[in-house]
Amino acid sequence: MSEPVAVRRVGILGGTFDPVHIGHLRSALEVAEFMRLDELRLLPNARPPHRDTPQVSAQDRLAMVRGAVAGVGCLSVDDRELARDKPSYTIDTLESLRAELNTHDQLFLVLGWDAFCGLPSWHRWEELLQHCHILVLQRPDADVEPPDALRNLLAARSQSDPTAMSGPAGHISFVWQTPLAVSATQIRQLLASGKSARFLVPDAVLAYIEAHDLYRASN
Numbered sequence: 001m002s003e004p005v006a007v008r009r010v011g012i013l014g015g016t017f018d019p020v021h022i023g024h025l026r027s028a029l030e031v032a033e034f035m036r037l038d039e040l041r042l043l044p045n046a047r048p049p050h051r052d053t054p055q056v057s058a059q060d061r062l063a064m065v066r067g068a069v070a071g072v073g074c075l076s077v078d079d080r081e082l083a084r085d086k087p088s089y090t091i092d093t094l095e096s097l098r099a100e101l102n103t104h105d106q107l108f109l110v111l112g113w114d115a116f117c118g119l120p121s122w123h124r125w126e127e128l129l130q131h132c133h134i135l136v137l138q139r140p141d142a143d144v145e146p147p148d149a150l151r152n153l154l155a156a157r158s159q160s161d162p163t164a165m166s167g168p169a170g171h172i173s174f175v176w177q178t179p180l181a182v183s184a185t186q187i188r189q190l191l192a193s194g195k196s197a198r199f200l201v202p203d204a205v206l207a208y209i210e211a212h213d214l215y216r217a218s219n
């Protein structure tokens with residue numbers, strides 16, 4: 001008889017990461033440890049060209065995320081959305097990830113509460129749970145009332161203990177976290193006004209920003 005294959009637990013956290021900062025990284029690490037994930041992948045999103053900050057390419061954002069997670073055992077980078085030349089739908093990304101995993105592997109899509117509330121506007125959103133569990137990062141002080149469109153889904157699929165989510169996909173649960181008050185917008189503004197982003201981003205990211213002269217107003 002063949003040995004049973006170990007079930008892997010993989011999480012994904014999407015974002016523009018323009019640039020990646022300690023808020024993303026602490027949050028990712030805490031989720032990975034709390035959920036005992038084998039791997040949490042930061043997945044940089046492609047953006048429509050008209051929204052791109054001109055001087056920061058997708059390659060720069062990717063390089064910064066790679067530098068940020070280098071040597072962090074449970075965090076990794078997945079560049080599949082940047083490999084395409086247009087923004088991907090999350091459902092396509094999940095299908096593509098699923099094709100690479102074993103049938104019983106668990107996939108967790110990590111979303112902030114705001115993103116979760118916007119789910120009904122996503123392409124083929126009702127199919128997402130066929131491919132993954134959804135882990136919603138909720139702030140202790142935040143509003144807990146979901147929009148009407150999600151009430152039935154939550155009633156049918158939510159589970160109170162996120163660590164008890166079983167099976168490869170299909171459930172929704174909440175992880176309560178106090179996020180660090182850092183945003184990429186704030187970091188871009190600091191750099192554009194000639195101020196330092198030190199201690200808001202890992203040193204490797206700061207070194208990359210400086211070496212490539214990113215986010216400077218004069219660019």
Ligand code: ATP
Nearest residue numbers: 014015016017023024027112179180182183184185
């Ligand atoms: P911007 O300021 O450019 O909108 P951002 O800092 O919010 O960017 P994103 O790349 O848009 O960063 O975020 C990716 C993911 O990380 C989202 O799910 C977002 O909710 C989450 N996130 C952003 N900032 C923090 C933070 N300080 N703590 C925890 N999670 C965060």
